[in-house]
Amino acid sequence: MKGFDFEEERLKQEITRLNAKRVLLQMPEGLKPEAPRITKLVEKSGALPIVSADPCYGACDLATAEAESLDADLLVHFGHAKMLKHEKVPTLYLEARATQVVDKAVAAAIPLLADYTRIGLATTVQHVQTLDIAHEILTRAGKTVEVGDAGRVPYAGQVVGCDFSNVKSIAADVDAFLFVGGGKFHALGVALATSKPTVIAEPYSGTAHPVGEEVQKIQKQRYASIQEASQAKNFGVLVSLKSGQKHLEQALHIKETVEKMGKTAFLFAVREIQPHVLIEFPTVDAYVNTACPRISLDDASRFKKPVLTVEEFRVVSGESSWANLLKGGLFEN
Numbered sequence: 001m002k003g004f005d006f007e008e009e010r011l012k013q014e015i016t017r018l019n020a021k022r023v024l025l026q027m028p029e030g031l032k033p034e035a036p037r038i039t040k041l042v043e044k045s046g047a048l049p050i051v052s053a054d055p056c057y058g059a060c061d062l063a064t065a066e067a068e069s070l071d072a073d074l075l076v077h078f079g080h081a082k083m084l085k086h087e088k089v090p091t092l093y094l095e096a097r098a099t100q101v102v103d104k105a106v107a108a109a110i111p112l113l114a115d116y117t118r119i120g121l122a123t124t125v126q127h128v129q130t131l132d133i134a135h136e137i138l139t140r141a142g143k144t145v146e147v148g149d150a151g152r153v154p155y156a157g158q159v160v161g162c163d164f165s166n167v168k169s170i171a172a173d174v175d176a177f178l179f180v181g182g183g184k185f186h187a188l189g190v191a192l193a194t195s196k197p198t199v200i201a202e203p204y205s206g207t208a209h210p211v212g213e214e215v216q217k218i219q220k221q222r223y224a225s226i227q228e229a230s231q232a233k234n235f236g237v238l239v240s241l242k243s244g245q246k247h248l249e250q251a252l253h254i255k256e257t258v259e260k261m262g263k264t265a266f267l268f269a270v271r272e273i274q275p276h277v278l279i280e281f282p283t284v285d286a287y288v289n290t291a292c293p294r295i296s297l298d299d300a301s302r303f304k305k306p307v308l309t310v311e312e313f314r315v316v317s318g319e320s321s322w323a324n325l326l327k328g329g330l331f332e333n
C-alpha cells in the first residue's frame with residue numbers, strides 16, 4: 001500500500017531479536033488489505049504469522065488476550081501509537097506513518113484561516129512528523145502557531161478519537177485550529193472538544209476545507225438523547241471487553257447512581273457495541289456507554305435507544321450540566 005511506512009526492516013529485526021516463532025498481526029480496517037503481504041515478510045523471517053481479522057479501531061483494543069490464547073510470542077500492532085501501559089505479550093507498535101507531504105494542503109488552508117491570527121495545530125500519529133513543516137508554512141503566512149503537549153498521547157499535537165488533551169490545553173490561546181490529516185473523525189473531535197473554528201488540511205488530496213455544521217448537528221442530537229434518556233425507567237450499562245476500554249468500576253458506580261435515582265440498571269458486557277447487539281434487549285429504555293465515547297457521538301442515528309457517554313449520563317443524574325458538556329466534556333469517559 002502506497003503512502004504508509006510499514007517499517008518492514010524493524011519488523012524483521014524484532015522477530016529476529018526476540019527469536020519469535022509465532023506472530024499475531026493486528027491492524028485497523030484501512031490497513032488490513034496489506035496483511036497478506038506482511039504475512040509473507042513474517043514467514044521469511046522464520047515465524048508463523050497469524051492475522052487478527054477482528055475489527056480494530058484503536059490502540060485501546062490491543063489483542064493481548066488473543067495473542068496469549070494463540071501462544072504468540074510477539075504481537076505487532078499497526079497504525080496506532082502506544083496507549084496501554086502494560087502488555088503481557090511482547091508488543092511492537094508500527095505506527096504506519098503517512099509518507100505524503102502536506103505543503104499543498106496547508107497552503108490551501110491559509111485563505112480559510114484568513115480571519116484568525118493564532119492557530120493551534122493538531123494531527124494524528126500518521127502525520128505528526130509533518131507538524132514542523134505545517135508550523136513553518138503558517139508562520140511564513142504571518143500566523144502565530146501553538147502546538148499542545150499535555151495529554152497521555154505520546155506526541156505533541158497528536159489527538160486520538162477520545163483524547164483531545166493536546167488541543168484543549170491550548171484552546172484558550174488560539175483563535176482556530178488547523179487539523180492535518182484525512183477524514184472528518186478527528187477534526188470533528190477537535191471542534192467539539194474546543195468549540196473553536198477548525199479547518200482540515202487533507203494531505204492525500206492536497207486540499208483544505210472547514211469542519212462545517214456537523215458540530216452543531218452532533219450537539220443537537222446529543223441534547224435530544226440526554227432529554228430522552230432522562231425519561232428512562234431503566235438503563236443498560238455497557239462494559240467493554242476490550243482491554244483499553246474496560247471500565248468496570250465506573251460501570252458499577254453508574255449502576256449504583258441509577259439505583260439511587262429510584263431506577264433500574266443492568267450491566268451488559270460487550271465487545272462490539274452495535275445496533276443489532278442492543279436491539280436484542282427491547283425492554284431497556286436507554287444505555288450508558290463506558291466504552292469508546294465515539295460510539296455514542298458518531299453512531300447515534302444507528303441506535304434505536306439513547307446511548308449516552310458517561311459524562312452525558314452525569315447530566316441525567318444531576319452531577320453535571322449541558323453547559324459543562326459543551327465546554328468539551330463530551331469525550332471524557
Ligand code: SF4
Nearest residue numbers: 057058060161162292
Ligand atoms: S476508545 Fe475509541 S476513540 Fe479512543 S482510541 Fe479507542 S477506538 Fe479510538
